[in-house]
Amino acid sequence: MLDSVHHIAIICSDYQRSKQFYTGTLGLQILREVYREERKSYKLDLELNGHYIIELFSFPDPPARPSRPEALGLRHLAFATRDVASAKASLESKGVVLEEIRTDEFTGRKFTFFADPDGLPLELYEQPAI
DSSP states (O other): OOOOOOEEEESSSSHHHHHIIIIITTOOOEEEEEGGGTTTTEEEEEEETTTTEEEEEEEEOOOOOTTTOSSSSSSOOEEEESOOOHHHHHTTTTTTOOOOOOOOOTTTTTTEEEEEEOOOOEEEEEEEOO
């Protein structure tokens, strides 16, 4: 019945700051960007390695969503990488603060967490080449 995840929708508080983070810092590519005058809202469609992945929205005065500690709902968005240490170093060189690298006790794979400009928890997770 289901084939894959189509996209993740994110509402940000500062559109230009988040656009720069997801494109300039994380390296996602812009598919399209539209401004919806009637909603006073931007919608930015982003892809990663040719796969549509994120819809970034701006809305006037969105309410804050609790994130920690372990609030109900979406916990985090994880990005796969073949080399967690290298990806961590690359993000740190761009001013992103990341946690120390840990090892998943069940899979033996490395991972670390960081946050987007609005505090949305993001993860780098080791995914060996196929």
